[in-house]
Amino acid sequence: MLRSLHVKNLALIRETEVEFGEGLNILTGETGAGKSLLIGSVNLALGGKFEKDMLRRGEESGLVELVFDCEEPRLAEKLKSMDLEPSEDGTVILSRKLSSGKSICRINGETVTAKQIKELSELLIDIHGQHEHQSLLHKKKHMEILDAYAGAEFAKCAEQVGALYHECAALEKRISAETLDDASRGREQSLAEFEQKEIADAGLQPGEDEELEQAYRKMSNSRKIAESLAESYRLSGNDAEDGAGNSLSRALRALRSVTMYDPALEQMEEQLAEVESLLSDYNHDVSEYMSDLEFDEEDFRSTEERLNTINHLKGKYGNTIEEILKYKEEKEAYLEKLADYDTYMQKLNAEWTEKQKLLEKTCEELSGIRRKNATVLTQKLKDALIGLNFLTVEFDIAVRPGQTITAKGYDDVEFLISTNPGESLKPLSQVASGGELSRIMLAIKTVLAGLMLSLKSLVARSGQLPTVIFDEIDTGISGRTAWKVAEQLSVLSGAHQVICITHLPQIAAMADVHFVIEKSSTDDMTITDIHKVSEEESLAELARLLGSDALTEAALSNAKEMKEQAGMFKETR
Secondary structure, eight states, X not given: OEEEEEEEEETTEEEEEEEOOSSEEEEEEOTTSSHHHHHHHHHHHTTOOOOGGGBOTTOSEEEEEEEEEOOOHHHHHHHHHTTOOOOTTOEEEEEEEEESSOEXXXXXXXXXXXXXXXXXXXXXXXXXXXXXXXXXXXXXXXXXXXXXHHHHHHHHHHHHHHHHHHHHHHHHHHHHHHOOOHHHHHHXXXXXXXXXXXXXXXXXXXXXXXXXXXXXXXXXXXXXXXXXXXXXXXHHSSSSTTOHHHHHHHHHHHHHTTGGGOTHHHHHHHHHHHHHHHHHHHHHHHHHHHHHOOOOHHHHHHHHHHHHHHHHHHHHHOSSHHHHHHHHHHHHHHHHHHHTHHHHHHHHHHHHHHHHHHHHHHHHHHHHHHHHHHHHHHHHHHHHHHHTTOTTOEEEEEEEEEEEEETTEEEEEEEEEEOSTTOOOEEHHHHOOHHHHHHHHHHHHHHHHHTTOOTTOSSOOSSOXXXXXXXSTTTTOOHHHHHHHHHHHHHHTTTSEEEEEOOOHHHHHTOSEEEEEEEEEOSSOEEEEEEEOOHHHHHHHHHHHXXXXXXXXXXXXXXXXXXXXXXXXXHHO
């Protein structure tokens, strides 16, 4: 559950912290007081889009922080997959520091990306915005809802359909790309034969280029090498008077003339003798290298030509000899294919036909699972709608074959409804008003939440979604219908923490925890604040929602009666 929300320097909020409770948390306040600003803050903390004008006027940075209590095993696994350590007590802290230049997201103090926060939030919270019910006007949403309800069996079959669809699409693309007429096939064959022969005639050997480049560098710089070695040989040898060899020999003779006087000098003599021996070996090696340094001009020209040939092939067929030889193998395989082109294309088309049949069969299985679950979900949603004061409602989920197969199968899914006796079922977009759409969405959320599913996932998941937020889901309803919506929210709060922004007294009366959002102004600034209210203050707020300008005894009595009625429902739910 969401334990607390901390907001600082955001829009009209200077700084506020809200401690939420279990069950149904209700937020009320005057129009324009900033109720939806609280939901906007939560969205920002969960990685929502940030604009710099969201900051409070005159401030350079803001902060939004959410603290959750959740011991879901899946949550710990998700944190570990992000290389984050879950806390021992199950607390998850999501924070986002906002500034005009950038924002910094953190999970339990560790810096993360906004994408990572969004992924984690799917396991923590589900937000139903003011206009989300409008998504029910689009058939795409209907399929998402049905598929979310259908569970693990559906998810497995849907995965198979998706994989087969992409395999068929890849084969179709391949067939299209490789379909050649006789003239095109002839040109392709001629080009492939030329390229294969050019590489084969070169007789390339792996690693040959590296050896040739080394030999070429040596030949190209032989004069410089010879001059440098000659100078090194002179300075280190015995021929020159100032050579290191002569100097070292004189030093050794001088040392040997005194070793008889002190045994400790013998070790020094051995060291110097070893140095003289190493220098002698070095001079011998230099002499041999210089004698082998000479080369034939013809060798140089042939090495240069061979490198030019290899580099020419590299420019056409690959950056290394290995890549060039691989290209040659590919052309040889292509030539084999062209030599028996008709058989190859028949095989490719037969493979596509087989995959397509399997795809159609799997789509049929997927459609059967959809239709089976549509029947069950239809009844559950109809019952939920009756509970939301659709007294004469007829509801159906139509699953019809579409015109084409997609990665989701061939079904066309549409919600149909009739709210008046004698009227035929029609699409939601043609019948439902804004208030009715809100109640339909609430019914859907109630049914899916009861099955421990999230609307945001297209597959079934074990475990509960701890917190559900409704931002003015009561749009367009009143009277007895408002009571029915309040009752459904109360039922939902029995399994989840529910946070609801409302302007209806019927829903506010059902609160387990009640918060009031208020806006106050001074000469130069406006501030929004939110605070938890006592039972007495809650009655006063209900009286205001009932339309009373003054807290009269009659208004308070009416509010108290509503609270009692709500309490009786909660006791029996």
